[in-house]
Amino acid sequence: KTMYAAIIQAKKENRKLLAVLIDPEKIKIAHIPAFFKKIHESIITHVFVGGSTDEGNQLETVVKTIKQHTKLPVLIFPGSHEQITEAADGILFLSLLSGRNPTYLIEQQVQSVAKLINSTLEIIPTGYILIDGGVETAVQRVSKTQPISQEAETEILHTALAGQFSGKKLIYLEAGSGAKKMVKPEIIKKVSSQLQIPLIVGGGIKSKTQLNAAFNAGADLVVIGTAFEENEGFLEELKR
Numbered sequence: 001k002t003m004y005a006a007i008i009q010a011k012k013e014n015r016k017l018l019a020v021l022i023d024p025e026k027i028k029i030a031h032i033p034a035f036f037k038k039i040h041e042s043i044i045t046h047v048f049v050g051g052s053t054d055e056g057n058q059l060e061t062v063v064k065t066i067k068q069h070t071k072l073p074v075l076i077f078p079g080s081h082e083q084i085t086e087a088a089d090g091i092l093f094l095s096l097l098s099g100r101n102p103t104y105l106i107e108q109q110v111q112s113v114a115k116l117i118n119s120t121l122e123i124i125p126t127g128y129i130l131i132d133g134g135v136e137t138a139v140q141r142v143s144k145t146q147p148i149s150q151e152a153e154t155e156i157l158h159t160a161l162a163g164q165f166s167g168k169k170l171i172y173l174e175a176g177s178g179a180k181k182m183v184k185p186e187i188i189k190k191v192s193s194q195l196q197i198p199l200i201v202g203g204g205i206k207s208k209t210q211l212n213a214a215f216n217a218g219a220d221l222v223v224i225g226t227a228f229e230e231n232e233g234f235l236e237e238l239k240r
């Protein structure tokens, strides 16, 4: 069974999924075992690894170490074609649909094929939509694209549906790592009610209330990175 089939199954059964996002630039290798002990006591179902940048080229080492400490599915959430390793289980094959920069719409994707062509990674086509999170985020800086305003609900909806109609298997509404404001529940609701494929939501989610608001509005999978990095007590609150 593929990871994607498992996500579809969870959506069908209305079982909510939660990913921890691990930034290879920030995590300390030595901390991975203890961190995963807490993760396994929590409701976390998926591990995403990646970032807009990976200055130290740490991603592969981080993924390999994580794989030694967990049976949870590990997906690469790449900031560029350089962030690909066979050590993971799969990759969110992102296309930045909110932007109008061909580098992140198709060029990085073409560049990544040499590594993916003989790979066993599960490749999941994902429409990635950057939404204004109230602060300039790394995605915005690195991709040189503008996020869509939270007021532009129709544009967000139409971008998500354009992704679905183009054959994306997932849509990811992203306020950006460290966002001040998460994607508004009204937007999540509007998009999830029209979308047939699973919806991922991330960026700026720092509390159980916000997490539940995202789930109740129709997010199938929520991604949290910064809040767990800054406060492992929050992770401990999310007991299974």
Ligand code: 1GP
Residues within 6 Å of the ligand: 021, 174, 175, 176, 177, 178, 179, 201, 202, 203, 204, 205, 223, 224, 225, 226, 227
């Ligand atoms: C970023 O959506 C993820 O790509 C998670 O964001 O770090 O703000 O939780 P945070």
